[in-house]
Every structure is written in structure tokens, then in C-alpha cells.
Amino acid sequence: MPDRSRTGLRGTRVEEAAGDATALDHAVAELVRRTRFPVAFGGLAVGDAIHITSIHGARTSSLQGLVVQAERGLGGRALVEKRPRLALDYGTSRSITHDYDRAVLGEGIATLFAVPVMVGDRARGVIYCGSWAESPVSDVVARPAFAVAGELSSELRIREEVQRRLALSPGRTEPVAMPAATREGLRETYAELRSIASVVDDPQLRDRLARLEKRLAALSHDATEPAIELDVRLSPREVDVLACAALGATNAEIADTLELKEGTVKSYLQSAMAKLDASTRHAAVVTARRAGLLP
Known part of the structure; x- marks a missing residue:
């Protein structure tokens, strides 16, 4: 057999x-x-x-x-x-x-x-x-x-990380517990991937990066936190700024990473917080993660 x-x-x-x-x-x-x-x-x-x-x-x-x-x-x-x-x-x-x-x-x-x-x-x-x-x-x-x-390097590195995580639990599709440091590493990779994708003009490359984003988000899900269902749709830029905020970046640091104005970053964060019914950026990140919108 x-x-x-x-x-x-x-x-x-x-x-x-x-x-x-x-x-x-x-x-x-x-x-x-x-x-x-x-x-x-x-x-x-x-x-x-x-x-x-x-x-x-x-x-x-x-x-x-x-x-x-x-x-x-x-x-x-x-x-x-x-x-x-x-x-x-x-x-x-x-x-x-x-x-x-x-x-x-x-x-x-x-x-x-x-x-x-x-x-x-x-x-x-x-x-x-x-x-x-x-x-x-x-x-x-x-x-x-x-x-x-540099773009090829980033895509290969992200692909390696996705495949590494998949190899740790072959044949399993449900979320698995992972060390906090590993999860944070995946979240940093996800945020970097979002920042790369935000400045890519080529639609084929954007599609490939989007597929990798979904796989990273699924692999990074915290199985100890109950999932929730939300009828919420965040814009790509709202996801970008939340992904950076999740790593503790300030508005100025997010603006520098995403090549936006600091005021624009603040607007995106406020919009995402309103959609997620969150009073702080931290609460918005937690809700987005539980809803599967962020890793």
C-alpha cells in the first residue's frame, strides 16, 4: 500500500x-x-x-x-x-x-x-x-x-514560510496551536507581504501575492480564540494599515511603510475601527483576527 x-x-x-x-x-x-x-x-x-x-x-x-x-x-x-x-x-x-x-x-x-x-x-x-x-x-x-x-526574493521567502507551516501539520486543515513567537513571525511576514502588494502594479503578481496572503492568514489563526462571523468588508488599504498596527507600528511608521500620508493612515484606521465596532486600534485588530480578516 x-x-x-x-x-x-x-x-x-x-x-x-x-x-x-x-x-x-x-x-x-x-x-x-x-x-x-x-x-x-x-x-x-x-x-x-x-x-x-x-x-x-x-x-x-x-x-x-x-x-x-x-x-x-x-x-x-x-x-x-x-x-x-x-x-x-x-x-x-x-x-x-x-x-x-x-x-x-x-x-x-x-x-x-x-x-x-x-x-x-x-x-x-x-x-x-x-x-x-x-x-x-x-x-x-x-x-x-x-x-x-527584491520582489522575487520576497515572494520566494513567503512561499517558503507557507510551505514550512504546511509541512508541520501534513494532512490537517483545521487551525493548530503554535508558539507565540512563531505566530508573530507569520504576522510580520503577512504585514510585509501586504506592503509589497500595495505597490505592485502587475495584476498577475498581485493575484499570486493575494493567494499567499490567504494561506498565511489561515496558518496564523489562533486556535485558542473562538472565531466570529462578521458581515464586514474592509478595503485593501484598511487591511494594510491594520496589519501594520497589529505589529505595534505608529501612524508615522505605517505611513512610511505604505508610502502614505500620516493623516491618510489615521483615516483608514478610523474607518476600520468603525466597521469593526471597535473603540481602539487594539480592539479592532483583535476583532479582525477573530473574524479571519487578519492573521
Whole structure:
């Protein structure tokens, strides 16, 4: 008889890997859109190597199936050093090994920029953008690439946390008790996710972040507190400010996090408190959590 727990775990890992690959592909497509580099590609780390699985804008198939080993080539250096690496003239660069010239030069790339995707202190992968002619990479050019890497990093980190929590109770769907410190960590992650989502323009990325938010909220529910049903609908911004307030942030800190005016934050809080029939922000947070509106 097959071990259902093992089968379920394998299925979860396959789903997780597919989700990570989708997030990576979206980030690589964003590199081409935001940086104006004509070609971009990237891969996640598997052991000590980067497996290139996403390519956008390429004119040839030379990059397909590329596996970059740690310390080798531009991306291998970026992976190990955990910092961006640039080759203005890739073919003559003396600061890297040339193990992958056939793939990179075969695509006709002259300038190549590699940015590691950091999750905590780990490099989870590398994303590249390149041009077919020598092209200087100024702060104006590099900043969008860093932003894309940062967004991908946040999504991967949140996905890891969701999967970690799911793995702690395989096969269970009801809320489970968890240490207070763990719950607070999840709530901090949720608040950060809300702040990221609030400035994302891409609808597909917003949808993915929204699905992660729901899973985090469900995982963070305090099973010791009785749930309540409320016929209340909070606006996205009201949820944003409540999520930050739940962490003890002041109006000024919330405004800075969400890039709002302090008066606007106060208005959103007052509106949420009125909808939740709460006289204080703390009471509003408690009610929102019991109603499943906040983790």
C-alpha cells in the first residue's frame, strides 16, 4: 500500500517547485520590460548550481538547458559572492571564467549583468539581463533589476514560510496551536507581504501575492480564540494599515511603510475601527483576527 503521507509530501514539493518556477519566469519577463535590456534569463539554485529555466528575448536557443556551477562564469560568481556582477565586455572579461562562452556568446551577448536572488543569507538563484552590444549599466539601469530581484526574493521567502507551516501539520486543515513567537513571525511576514502588494502594479503578481496572503492568514489563526462571523468588508488599504498596527507600528511608521500620508493612515484606521465596532486600534485588530480578516 502506498504511503499517503509521502505521496502527499512529494505532491506538495512538486507544487512548490512549480510555483517557484512561475515566480522566476515572471521576474525574468519583468527584467526585459523594466530594464530595457533585450534579453534576460535566470534560474534557481539546485545544490551548487544554477539551472537556467526561464529565458525571455533570446534570438537563439544557445542558453536553453544551461547549468551554471558555483564560482564559474558571471552567474556562478554572483551566486557565491552574493552580490551583483557585471561584465561590460563578456567575451574579454578577465574577472570571470569562460566556461559558458558557447552559450552566452552564442546568443551574441556582449554586456551581461547578473543579480543574485537572496532569501535571508542564502542565494536562491540568479537573474541575468544582457545586451547584444556593449552597454554601460548605471544606477538608473541597475535599480529596476535590483527591484525585480527584491520582489522575487520576497515572494520566494513567503512561499517558503507557507510551505514550512504546511509541512508541520501534513494532512490537517483545521487551525493548530503554535508558539507565540512563531505566530508573530507569520504576522510580520503577512504585514510585509501586504506592503509589497500595495505597490505592485502587475495584476498577475498581485493575484499570486493575494493567494499567499490567504494561506498565511489561515496558518496564523489562533486556535485558542473562538472565531466570529462578521458581515464586514474592509478595503485593501484598511487591511494594510491594520496589519501594520497589529505589529505595534505608529501612524508615522505605517505611513512610511505604505508610502502614505500620516493623516491618510489615521483615516483608514478610523474607518476600520468603525466597521469593526471597535473603540481602539487594539480592539479592532483583535476583532479582525477573530473574524479571519487578519492573521
